[in-house]
Amino acid sequence: xxxxxxxxxxxxxxxxxxxxxxxxxxxxxxxxxxxxxxxxxxxxxxxxxxxxxxxxxxxxxxxxxxxxxxxxxxxxxxxxxxxxxxxxxxxxxxxxxxxxxxxxxxxxxxxxxxxxxxxxx
Numbered sequence: 001x002x003x004x005x006x007x008x009x010x011x012x013x014x015x016x017x018x019x020x021x022x023x024x025x026x027x028x029x030x031x032x033x034x035x036x037x038x039x040x041x042x043x044x045x046x047x048x049x050x051x052x053x054x055x056x057x058x059x060x061x062x063x064x065x066x067x068x069x070x071x072x073x074x075x076x077x078x079x080x081x082x083x084x085x086x087x088x089x090x091x092x093x094x095x096x097x098x099x100x101x102x103x104x105x106x107x108x109x110x111x112x113x114x115x116x117x118x119x120x121x
Contacts, residue, residue, distance in 0.1 A: 001026045002118050005045040007036030007062065008080070009054050013103070017049065017080075020107055025114075033057030037065055040072050047118055052081040052092065060095045067096030076117040080105065 004021060005028040008014045014029060021027060028043055030036035033054040040048060048066065052059035059079065066072045078099035079092040089100040099113050 002047070003028060003043070003045040004114075005030065005036065005039055005043065005048045007031075007033065007039075007048060007054065007059070008051045010051070013051070013080075013105075016105065020105075020110065031055075033059060033062040036062055040066060040075065041069065044071065045075060047114065048075055048077045049080050050077050050097065052079055060091070063092070063096040078113060078117070 003026045006014060006017050007030045008017065009031050014031075018027060028039055028045055030039045034056040036048070036050065036054070037057065050059045050062060054062070059081070063077055063079070066075065066077055076098040077096060078101060079097040080101050080103065081088070081092070082103045092100045098117065101109055101113060
């Protein structure tokens with residue numbers, strides 16, 4: 001079973017993602033940016049869902065560090081964020097994200113994005 005790391009500090013968003021994904025994927029959870037980096041380095045998940053507005057270390061910096069590290073640079077990172085301003089998608093990609101999904105989360109778009117990066121669940 002593919003493993004996905006969810007890096008999200010808001011309980012409601014984490015719970016929603018867990019409900020959507022738990023039957024198809026093994027989930028790892030981190031609630032701040034630094035914990036997300038630590039879990040990614042230690043566990044090397046197949047994909048990371050990364051909120052960009054995080055405590056301790058924001059998602060923009062987490063994405064940059066993930067892509068700079070030889071241990072994690074090949075892990076696909078999808079920005080899941082309420083940052084839906086013009087050019088935020090481009091900024092997320094420049095920081096190292098491989099995908100971008102604005103909140104509120106569209107379940108069909110999420111699953112299609114995961115399938116495109118991981119193959120069928």
